[in-house]
Amino acid sequence: MKLPDKTCRIEEAIARIGDGATVMVGGFGVPGTPMTLIHALVEHGARGLTLIKNDANEPGMGIDHLLQAGQVSRLITTHLGLNGTAIALMNSGALEVEFNAQGILAERIRAGGAGLGAILSDIGIGTELALGKQVVEMEGKPYLVEPALRADVALIHADRADTFGNLAYVATAQNFNPLMAMAATCVIAEAERLVPLGALDANDVHTPGVFVDHVAELSTISGEYGVVQR
């Protein structure tokens, strides 16, 4: 037996993303943000996208390119503090933004990837983040119903991948990537190093390849992945 080969050309994988798609994008700041897949999505030009991403990166980086190109109509996120452009788009009404508590966004995505319908959480009760949310009582305590999140496509950045799509991350580039890699109908991963089957030790796999549909090796690690000089 041999595990199937899922290697692909980035442009071909990204070309499957249609107008109006919901797209999860890994990353927290620069680490773990799939900069090359994002550039390919800008080139591809799909519009009316709903993005699910922890943050909006910084001006000139990551999903800021998609925001600047006017391809995003809705953003489900936790914090935009480092991107004034995103805040301006939100304030002008050009971008609809749904804010989540950060760990709740993570759990909603994990629930989506785990085949669950929602999670129950007491985070934000008594604040405006609870407005409009269904409340249920469990063992005498109130909880908010937080629906699971899934996407049409997830864009993932890994440090290492094998040809079956087993993925390994490094340092704080892990963040939302392993969660999103389980929660989309089509999962596209870019990897800094693509290795043959067997070269990524089974014990080192963070995301099992069964969750991944397409994997591509990055030919260059552009400056956008580098240390940010602020």
Next chain:
Amino acid sequence: MVARAAREIAPGMVVNLGIGLPTRVVGCLSSDFPVCLHTENGLTGIGPPLAPELADRNLIDAGGAYVSLVPGSAVFDSAVSFAIVRSGRLDLTMLGAFEVSASGDLANWKIPGKFSPGVGGGIELAQKARRVVVLTTHTDRSGAPKLKQACSLPLTARGCVSRIFTDMAVIDVTPGGFALVETAEGISAAEVAAATDAPLAIPDAALPTF
């Protein structure tokens, strides 16, 4: 005040330092002090910050600063990171504030019409750390008190704050409201009370200074 706040960290604690002033507490901890620092983006065992030329591009804290590892550090995903927060593994978090109320309500994430970047991990830290202390200037840039009878801004969490460290004083949130604990060198209790927009209990005994 940062050095005074650093003394709030007891040996053995798991601690999250919020973005802004609280992050500077790291500089007051000696390299052999036994503590585990946590950051929301997926790291326990934060080492000292690194200059850009020494930085690892994949290793940041939740504020985007480049940090280092220490022997024994661990990295993990965002769900695990907030499982640590929500399940009560954080002994202490130090957060910034726009407003703190006399009943310990915290507002630190939104000023409607002016500042609305999103809450990030702030609600979970404020609601679930076992002890929440605030580091903030005593007044805002216009001189208005940040310690108030009730918050006027959208809340991060209710009744969560135990203690407040400012440039003027250390103040506890008690069942009876704000209580003065210490004053900064050269600041009188009366000056602290005048800069606080709520009743402030002042003990009869002489107060320690910092």
